[in-house]
Amino acid sequence: MSHPTSQSSIRTELPEPEPSPGVDPEVVGRRYRILDLLGRGGAGTVWRAQDGLSGPVALKRLHKTVADLARRPGKGTPSAFATQGMALSLAHEFQTLVSLRHAHVIRVLDYGFDDEGRPYLAMDLLEDARTLVEAGSDAPLTTQVALLVQTLQALAYLHRRGIIHRDLKPGNVLVVRGQVKVLDFGLAVGRDQGRRAQPAGTPGYLAPELFEDQPPSEQTDLFGFGAMACQMFFGRLPHGGQVFATPGFPPALKALLEQLVAPEAHRRPRDAQAAIAALCAATGQPLPAESAATRDSFLQSARFVGRVREREHLMDVLDRALAGQGSAWLIGGESGVGKSRLLEEMRAQALVRGAVVVRGQAVDTGGVPYQEWRAVLRWLPMLTELSDREARILKPLVPDMEALLGRAVPIAPELDAEMAQLRLHQTVEDVFGRLPQPTVVILEDVHQAHSESLQLLARLAARASGLPLLLLASFRDDEAPLLPEWVPGTRTLRLPRLDAEEIALLGESMLGPVGRRPDVLELLRRETEGNPFFLVEVVRALAEDAGGLDQLGDRLGGRALPERVWAGGMRALVQRRLEKVPRGARGLLDVAALLGRELDVAVLQRAAPGVDVEAWLTDCAAAAVLDVVDDRWRFAHDKLRERLLEDLPPESRPALHRRAAEALEAAHPRGHAAALSYHWGQAQDAAREALHARRAGEEALEVGACREALPLLARALASTPGATALEKGRVEALLAEARFQLGDLEAFRGHAEAALAHFGWPMPKTRVAWVLGTLWQALSRLAQSARPDAHVDDSARRREVRRVAGRLLMRLTDAFIYAQEAMPVLWSGLRMLNLCEPAGPSPELARGYTVMAVVAGTVPVRRVADAWVRRAREVAESVGRPVDLAYVLNRNAVCAVYQAHWEDVEAWLQRATSIVDSVGDLRLAEECRALLTVALCYQGQFARGLPLMDWLEASAVRRGAVQTQHWAMHYRAHILLRLGEHARARVALEPALAWTEAHGGATDRIIVDGTLALLCLREGDAAGARAAAEKALVRLSAGKPVAHFVYFGATAVAEVLLTLWARETPGPGLQALSHSARVALKALEDFARVFPFGEPSAWLWRGCEAWLSGRPRKAFRAWQRCITEATKRRMPYEAARARLEWARHLPANAPERAELLRRAVEDFTRLDAREDLACAMAEQGLGTTAEGRAE
Template sequence: MAFPTLNNPDLAGAASPARSSVSRTIGGRYILLGQLGVGGMGRVHRVLDRLTGEYVALKQITVPAGTADSQPVPTPTQFELSSDPRVTLAREFQAMSTLRHPHILNVIDYGFADGQPYFTMELLENAATILEYGQPLPLADKVTLLVQMLQALIYLHRRGLIHRDLKPGNVLVANHTVKVLDFGLSTDIDQATGTVGTLAYMPPEVLYGHPAGPASDLYAVGVIAYQLFTQQHPFLDRPDASRTLIEQILDEQFKLNTALLPPEVAPIIKRLLAHAMTARYQNAADVIADLSQVIGQPLPLETAATRESFLQAARFVGREPELLRLKAALQQTINGQGEAWLIAGESGVGKSRLVDELRTLALVRGVQVLRSSAAASGGSPYWLWRDILRGLVILSNLSDLEASILQPLVPDIATLIARPVAAAPATLNPTDAQTRLFATVTAILRRQAQPTLLLLEDLQWAGSESLQLIAWLTQELAGRPLLIVGNYRDDERPNLPELLPGMQPLPLRRLANKDIVALSESMLGKTGRAQTVVDLLQRETEGNPFFLVEVVRALAEEAGQLDRIGTRTLPTKVLSGGMAQLIQRRLEQVPSGDRALLQASAVAGRRLDLKMLREIDPATDLDKWLTTCANAAVLVLQDEHWRFAHDKLRDGVLVKLTTDQTRQLHQQVAQALEKVYPDAPEQAAQLTYHWAMAGNAPKEKQYAYAAGREALRSGANQEAVRFLERALALDDAAGSPITEEARLWQARANRRLGQAYMGLGRMVESQHYLEETLRLTLWPVPRTPVRLWLSLLRQILTQVLHRAWPRRFVGTAAQAESPLMLEAVRAAQLIAEVYYFASQKFYLLDAGLKTLNLSENIGPCPELARAYGNMSIIAGVIPLEQLAELYVRLALSMARQMNDLPAMAWNYTTASTYTGGRAQWLRTLEINDLALDLCQQTADKRTLGLALGSRSLIPYHRGQFADCEQANTAWQAAGREIDNLQHQALALTGRAECLLRLGQTDAALARLQELDVLWAERDAQRVDFASKFREQGVRAYALWRSAAPAQALAMANQAMQLIDYVSSPSQAINGDGVADVAEVYLSFWEGAVTVGETVDPALQKATGQICAVLLQYGRVFLLLQARAALWQGMYAWLRGRPQAARRHWQRGLQVAQRLGMPYDEAMIHYQLGRFAETGPGRDQHLSRACTLLAELGCTYDLDRAKAARPGP
């Protein structure tokens, strides 16, 4: 909207509209380009919207210093009572946001910047007030301007609103079209009390303080009309004579000077300015009817465009209970307690309209609103989130790392933040990419200074990865000012609530009869209340708002205009051809010459891509075409984007296309997208869809692979699986010869598909595709034990040669070999993780060595740095300590050489895991500190969790159980942040373990109950069985402590069913669960012996088995040697071998004392003391145990040690 800067009386003192030499940004989104006008309360600027690239007008109220800080947003009560300029602005936006009429200015956005409220609206270039524009025109053209203003009033009054501040400055003309604006004083008709408005246009009843009505607005029209025809105000000779003005307005005997008026209009204007409301016109339609007589030709009460304003933006009815619940949720969010709601309903029931109302309410309450919708015809991963993320980018101060992580989803991010953006650090694991993205979005939302509302529409079409991000964020709502509201068609995706359990359902049903009456009246006026009309609408539509509007539109077309419906005999049935026929009738309103581009638009999707359409048909005037389609109510402009008014209209276009037309149109769209967006990864998914529909298999394969690669890059694993499987299927169907290039393509596609399945936790499928990758790269997985051992021998010998003669063997791969070899490296690295969790120790060793040898052949690369880190773990569990130390040094050196921060973070984490297992406490802490710092720098949340898990072992084995409980709490929080069930489960188990050692059994059981809730809410199969074994071991020990021996034994037996998953030591943390099961079994055995019962042979066998496994853990992990010796000694004692028992205990005591592990030292002293013969030795051991346990705060074990001491 352009505001005149010199002649507008409401903008007195305006500065020149010249562009400001110094530009600044408002709300992070709007770049100030120049001032359009200034008034008493604020300014209007011409601005550039950074999100859309469009020029708009921005109105900003200047709030006195201190006011904004004391009360930044208006409360609901203020909306009714306050004259605060901030409230006036908010009220104006709220009133205008629901209005859609060709003669009412459209508003776009509302917000706060530096405590000052503003809103944006359409920009009218070269606009003038109705007086400036109209006074030089002939009479007929002046009448046309008045009619347009009156058409706007018909719309307002039928919606139950009155303007209350009509004046020339609020009625602008641009391109021969009137636009009414400035609704800051508008209100519902039944609430229009008080003396408000502009004095020169205020009717007598308002000055008396009586309620205003439609006739009050028409009075202002009379004043404007008088000025338009005479160039004078009807009451004033001097514009500053305010006392004379009031006196004349209130003077019932005042005689209007009609001599200056054209005689044709004098009676009309005289009646408009009648002193008594009852003597004036009562509705704007009557004024239009009389004006039509003046120029001797009929003037339409409505045009096609004005009719659509009644139909598309009818009064909001029938959803008061639902809106009330969302209002309450909004207030909770403002108070800092977020919620999530899922609106469900059939197509056309009014879901989007409810969301529109909530958006407006949120904006005027100081809540920033971000909105997006899913696409029906494909769309790249996280398509639902792209508009929202673009909005967040300009609202936030992003770090370089955050910008790089968001770049795949916001391709123009460098433009939006006005600085270069580098690629994000690479991550091998697809789950890492997803959790990193989710954590980044979460962190950005947490930093928002204002409460935030996310509106997510058409979730029935949302991809799995987009839904996962919603589910992730719903876990972050507690104590956060974030409200998430989505909507979906419950008849198309009825199971959606199961996928989003954190969202509260809000079903929308069809309108009740009273609501049909209200909606009908909103569109038709009093005619809409006629029983015959209501009965017809109820019968034909059954209360579906979309159907109802279509029926009214059809009736209006037959009757000529809306208010004539019901004045003639109504048909018994409107939908004789069904709703589909009505939709086709509407589509036929688009001229035949414009339908080809409409067909292409429908094929492309509900939202229009104007760049693509210009490429398809450069000869068409796109602006004119859009206007034509909008006038036919087929297209609408929503949130600055053109789209089909309803998806049923798009479906109506598509259903009429032949198969050949459909194929040809998809090809046109695909070719246009390729030209408009060359080398744009974010378009790959769309191009896959369009080339598939066009029947072009080679192109579909090309883009399916690209889309899968892009999906994997952003962590959208399910989408990656879908695209990559399609690409491989198309490749297989083509039957092309296997060239080196084709082999490399297949290897990459299979490896990426294996990655995607690993990210989904589907290890069987992951292993299949990774093994296929290794076959294609000519490094197949050995299938028999003999071949496995031969492969191991070959890899070991190769590694020996690499270590002995590195210059001869390292970095010697030929250039042509390197890409295929690199795929083999990546596949072997991934499959090693599969073998690690499957406890396939020798396959793990083979894959680890293969990764290392091939990486060294290639030379320095991130894969080699990670390979060294992985081999330090593998060598450590063999165990080969010196070799593990070598790989630790090589890993850290290579990562630093490559300057690869993610690889450095990974290698410092693996190094701290290895050194922690070797009980190198100080060294582990130093390395772990570096790992944690690098994880923070790279936002690598998964590796951060692993690093925190490694760190938690140190205080536990050093007897610092309170510190350990805190460390596990931090690990749990990190796991919750990235939705990693394994980390959360391990951390909760670790917390319970620490609390048990401190004698807090009830608190430990409470942590295990938290774990039960976690299992109940999530898929327990996502966690590896080794972690499950540890949890069951700790649970068995907790039950034993709580005097539930039968349950403890049952739980220990349940854990033993998973013994195969922990029998080959690979993770030190699992050794704690093994030790707990051993303690439970040994306690049962001792209890049976004590009371003279026969020990169950099955118990004896299980005890021997678990103690043997624990002994293996002690041999691999030095920090578990003392614990293994403790229970191995007890096992020997119970088997009647006291000398062997004492040897185990003495050996364990030496280890515990040397390594500084006071809890293990205390427990061995306890065993040595209680099984020693009476004498000084017994007392010394028990006394030392009591001292240590008291220092550690281990009350349960302290009580047992005290009880075992002789004497009182």
């Protein structure tokens, strides 16, 4: 469209100004950057523009706004209703233009309305184009006739689509490399709108009847065509129906031209097809056979019919989404039933209503992680402003992010696979949540999608109800009947085959009235059983036999219908269509079929360097085997591709796959590893298959697609039977990582053991071997610590292997800790340090030291733990990634909690939280806040923990971490209980009870049952308190304490049982209760020996036990010791409780009693421990005043 349109026009709108130099180019529709002026017409201006998603385009923008177009002559500003009605009318027209696909009609790529309300169209940019008159004036007659025939073929197509151009003139019919392109539909109008249209167009090319209030028609366009033909032949326009032919001009051709420009419309040819026939007859040239491309254009131009129920339902869903009540729908049905056609209709309807529509396509083989979402996510920089952090996170899936944003985008901080996936999903969710206009996402063939893509769909589906977001995904329900269960939050709409009435509607839309003839309908029903794809193929076959669609109606009217359209049924019909592809084009078509439904033109050019791929695409499109959707070439239907693949001889497949792989490597040196692995495997090249399978598995892990990584890595392992042990170990290590991230710890251990064995560092197998191995690792640690220089590994390759093994051992240590296997924990942790230390500082070494510091702290070996804490931080500060440093700071804070070093705890956690919030590691962010809350509770700062638990629960709910949600609930309940808010504590605890009983670990159950027991005690339910405490005590006394946060349960159980003992009257139940209380106290004392911060509480309840056992002096000494230890460790709640218990058991006239109570009241007031404050004030003898203050 580089040729300026003519400025002669009966319209007089003011054109828009050219861009000013030095001013940033205007951006239209959030994606089109205005560059150069191409031309101006009466209705609009055409610009060269840069599409942010593809490349150069021609952008036509009308001069008038929608409101201007809606204004009636002599009237004021139109109403909002009238303006909206005009916008919808224009959008419907543009929708038709976007759907046009013909060899001689310009492609309209997109449309919309700019910020000022001016309509615009984006079209192909035609470089080096000439007008029809310029191209044909000095050409031979045969060339002139060919150009005119092409123009008429374009008009025939437009008229068949119900479109009258109304502004045919040389500037709107361009020629590029001998091919006509009809363009500029600024005045195009449908037949049904013709009677409302006002006369418009360019003088000299307008039919006379338009000035007589006659509606535009096919004949008005033929008049404009005839005028152009006269100008091309004679250099001047006709006048009054007369043409000014030069001497020697063919008389028959002159007569036809006079018919075309006749003042009376009825004298002109009845339609464009008749004009083609007359033109060929007048010039002695053969009548061009209706091409498959033209016929297919007619077949595909059939208006969307049928599916009334489904369409109305989805229209209602769309309207709700536009109003901010979005949803997600799976469109299911068999192949060929019309899923894509329905989605295309919904796409058009959404565009009409002002929504943004983006689409993605799944592939059956060789897809990259998030294949379906990549084209969708590429739109996001166009639709909203992305922060630097968001751009970094999305960049792996949008490789050209820097080009789209026009700024540098660094790589996002590396995270573990699970957190990388979660960070990506939440980022996508956040961006979609703030898009400024309604958005429709269409995903096709998601039955071929991998789990990570379906998880992202499910996350967006869960958010859609509160957003102007509609998610539509098609799938073959016969191939994936359980898909709706895999994508929670979606609803399903299934498409059955067409019923008899729908078959009649579709037949009529393709064939005209003959399509409703009973015998035609019976044939279509019998041959297709209501499958729309088959129905189109049957009509195609009938049209070919009849010599064209125009002759089909006459033929069907004149003879009986065949019993069968084609022997062999639908399979043969599909084969018949493929046979229309020129023989020389079939080889490349086979390669294209292997590569997938969507075509990569760059790869095809590499696969066939001697082939004109553009011409090849045209040939295949002419046979209706290929088409274009969203400016991307693809097979017109997957059944065509499937048939090509079925017909490939087995002996030729390896060579074709090799050709595909080599072309893919040449076109895309980086990426496409999964596809390359598949093709090299089919080419029987095991080494290259394994190489690319491993790379693809690594790429999948990098974006958190762990489940997709598994088959790729398994293929890499199976494809290299002759690989070295080191190579096998690397792949086993990747498989172990994937399994660990998926939570499959049994399979993880199997792969980890195999990897370590391949590396030459096998794991122990027997109990004796574990003991001896642990002893040996301890001795090795001492030796390395004594002489570190003597154990340095100088081989770079071995150092890398040591780090890989170290990461495996770190994961194994976590797994053994979770399984509470003490000896394997020590072995794996020490082995990790001994392997990583000789390789030099590394993130794995930093993590290893901090994990083992936590373990050493529970042995407890304090000096070793402290040394490893320092070493972990030193290494992490020097070589670790930000997330590694955050991990080390978090685990070091755990060690600091053991010793009640609260300044270190808070400083390290604040720094770690800042890091993980910036890099997006949500799990570690949750752990940091949970640990800070726990540490605050240990210090009696209960109220500070409540907002942290609100954040923790919200984060866990968002990422679907059910266990973490319940942690937040029971920690919140404990806090509220200490604050004296029993009712709120009950509300917080109730949801956690059933889940913890069914799914919680031993530690979780101790904490929840202990908190329940204390809550029941405070509520006055002694029986409930006793039952819950006894239940927790069974688990509490079963083994050595391994988790510091069991403190909540241990202290609660001791308090409940000792309090109930104090209230119990002498009798048979007293002995059992006192025994349970002493067992609980012993468990708390055992806890304090491992975790020193527990000592104040142990002394507190030891004093209560001593008093109840009749040893008052020992009780007073214990409470004194509690105060001393609590003061030293800055744990004021325990100190205040000890003062209260001491004062309660002193005589009323004891001199120290008042001071003890004063200090207790002071501390409880500061800590906002209301119930304890009420008790202390009651002891002071303040009665009701104390009660009032406690509330």
